[in-house]
Amino acid sequence: MSKRGPNVALARLLDESGLSDTQFIRAVNRLAAEAGVAVRYDQPSVSQWRGGTMPRQAVRPFIAEVLARRLGRPVTLAEINFPAPAATPDNRTLPRTVDELADLVRSDMDPSRRGVLSAGLYSVALTIPAWPDIVGRMEAVQTGQVRRIGRADVEAVSAMTDRLSELDDDFGGRYARPMAAAFMANTVAPFLKAEASSDVRKAMLSATSFLCYLTGWMAVDERHHGLAQRYYVKGLELAGASGDHSTYCHILRGMSVQAVDLGHGVTASRLASAASAASPNSGPRMRAFFAGQQAHSYAVAGNRANALQSIRETEMAMEKAESQAGTFGGYSPATLAYHVAQVRYGLGDVAGSVSSLQLHFRLRDATDSRRSGLIFNTMLAERQLEMGHLEAACGTWNRVLKEYPKVHSSRVDERVGKIQELLRAYQSNSTAREVYERARGISADRHAKSRT
Known part of the structure; x- marks a missing residue:
């Protein structure tokens, strides 16, 4: 640490934040842990920083992000009187979207860089490119390569994206993302620089945009949230370059899902509302797709009136929907039941949430993913236990543990890891003790395999 004059900024x-020094330093420590960085600062450190002592470079982004989350606006390092990090091959800004994407996937494939990427910071103050700022920017792609691509190449990328999505749904992001990154680096990135007709180029940019979204979603599943945001932003830029308004809105909604799962309700509702507002003319099922996410986000943000209004809009849109054809996400009655469950829980109705989750499972079909089934079942069990229904919760957890070994998902790992913690106080109950021991054995086996 270096010492300068008092840091007035x-x-x-x-x-302005209203945080005490103790509250602030605890928030910095929590955020560092969220990003996978082990630090343990205490209150005197804040006094030192106020006095002009410069914190370590790795800690400065956490300080800015804590302030951004508290103030509800971006806070740059320059605004806190911290110098910007020196340009390196890993963090310098590349001039073109395609080059940036190629650099990202190459780094993602490099085992020596993966730890750094996965520790990237999730930012609620991330700058989201607006549609008018990125639409039609075809100059982002440089042509002049020997190879020329055609419609068949676009179809190959789309088909491979579908296969990767199926693998992700059934087996988890930890299993599928390395394949997605390799495919993007070895096949898609060269396609983006190849010669093509205008129509084919736009189609390839659009297909790559959705692949970026899917890869970001896989990173979310691995709890690599900063990395996921980088993939999402590249997807937004490519969607703008291709004029693909629907994918742009779909990615914004995905970013809202990420934010709401992390508990950032205000950020999630902002992103969900931006997706809905920017959405082109769409049918009722697509409107439900966006409104359902808005409702969930508002509920987490504690905005009861908007949450209830949005879920009513979702229900009315679904009543008008006749077909899933041509819609992203295949928003279904089962998805609606899930969103109703989340709104009810966010507004304090635990019993109503359990009822809606049970309806969700009655409405699910073969197209719903194994991973989401595990996540939603653990959610159901936790809420059943919260109501005091121990036997029902144990039955739900047993269904989870039966399927758990088939899925490689950090999100599922996290929720299964809570079973022992939640059942520790119920060891006198034979059913609870049996589930506790089963969860402990399965988790130990998973950890052992991950070390080999």
């Missing part, structure tokens, strides 16, 4: 922002 940092002191001003801390005062």
Whole structure:
């Protein structure tokens, strides 16, 4: 750490945030842990930073992000009087979207870089490119390569994306994302620089945009949230370059799902509303697709009136929907029941949430993913236990543990890991003790395999 004059800018922002020094430093430590960085600062560190002591470079982004989350707006390093990090091959800004994407997937494939990428910081103050700022920017792709691509190449990328999505749904992001990154680096990136007609180029950019979204979703499943945001932003830029408004809105909604799962309700509702507002003319099922996510986000943000209004809009749109054809996400009655469950739970109705989750499972069909079934079942069990229904919760968890070994998902790992913690107080009950021991054995086996 280096010492300079008092950091008036940092002191001003801390005062504006209303956080005490103790609250602030705890938030910095929590955020660092979220990003996979082990730090343990205490209150005197804040006094030192106010006085001009420069924190370590790795910690500075956490300080800016804590302030951004508290203030509800972006906070740059320059605004806190911290110098920008020196340009390196890993963090310098490349001039073109396609080059940036190629650099990202190459780094993602490099085992020596993967730990750095996965520790990337999730930012609620991330700058989202607006549709008018990125639409039609075809100059992002440089032509001049020897190879020329055609419609068959676009169809191959789309078909491979579908296969990767199926693998992700059934087996988890940890299983599928390395294949997605390799495919993007070895096949798709060269396609983006090849010669093509205008129509084919737009179609390839659009197909790559959705592949970026899928790869980001896989990173979310691995709890690599900063990395996921990088893939999402590249997807937004490519969607704009191709004029693909639908995919642009779909990615914004996916970013809202990520934010709401992390508990950032205000950010999630902002992203969901942006997706809905930017959506082109769409049918009722697509409107439900966006409104359902808005409702969930508002509920997590504690905005009861908007949550209830949005879920009513979702229900009315679904009543008008006749077909899933041509819609992203295949928003279905089962999905609606899930969103109703999340709204009810966010607004304090635990019993209603359990009822809606049970309806969700009655409405599910073969197209719903194994991973989502596990996540939603653990959610159901936790809420059944919250109501005092121990036997029902144990029965739900047993269904989870039966399928769990087939899925390689950090999100599922996290929820299965909570079973022991939640059942520890119920060891006198034979059913609870049996589920506890089963969960402990399966988790130990998973950890052992991950070390080999």
